[in-house]
Amino acid sequence: MFARTAHTLARQVARAGTRAYSDAPMAFTFASQSQVFYKEANVRQVDVPSFSGSFGILPSHVPSLAVLKPGVLTVFEEAGTSKKYFVSSGIVTINQDSSVQVLAEEAAAVEELDLASARDILSKAQSAASTAATEEAKAEALITVEVAEELVKAAESG
Template sequence: MANTLKLEIVTPDRKVLSEDVEYVGAPGIMGEFGVLPKHVPFLSALGVGNLHYKQNGKAHYVFVAGGFAEVSNDQVTILAEVAEMATEIDTDRAQKAKERAEQRAAAAKEKVDAARNQAALKRAISRINCKSSGQNAGTC
């Protein structure tokens, strides 16, 4: 496959994905970035959000939170703190986490708690959106 690149997603616990793909879009810490075959090498810190990739013309989604992305020699390596395929996401659990974070936000008194809570809320919303994106694309 001449017009593909290797995508590997790894967490401290497991290898989440290792596939040849046509495109990768990921949530960088400073905004989303996209990678096509023959991309110049670079490193980026990852934020919280949904990584998406195209394989055989179909979009697939993976929730990621934190870590790093390395692009080099037609390979994208994602070293993520957390990564879940859209098919693995428990929507009910994510919805409950979102509700808890919203309740804590309403009661938060300290800035430290507010920042931590905001991160939890963003993770929950991103998981829900990832699951929805995967279902809407018909790939999950």
């Protein structure tokens, strides 16, 4: 029994070491409702915030679908530069051919964020949450608070 388990583990370890990650660029599309940031651009890596945890996407990533949570999405371009964007929500799709699509509800370059405005949005959302008359209104306000908190963090980092 032990020998069979050891043999199975040895095969799995050997297979794990054969996965070929590549420095080859991957086709990346990133858009919000109002703007296209990248359209089938070749990039090296994309780091995304998701409800299952933040993760990085490299060429040959396992095909996946994830829901974005509010936070900073980082794109590592072919030239070695990186750009950061705040996303409020959305989805990320990683395909078998290594192409990646990010569709965000709202998105903006981090350097374009105004910290004072972000703090004002957070303050108003917190006030709305504390004075909400219905459970529905409170839930909506708490969602806005969560997004605004991440918006403030992004603006502070930019």
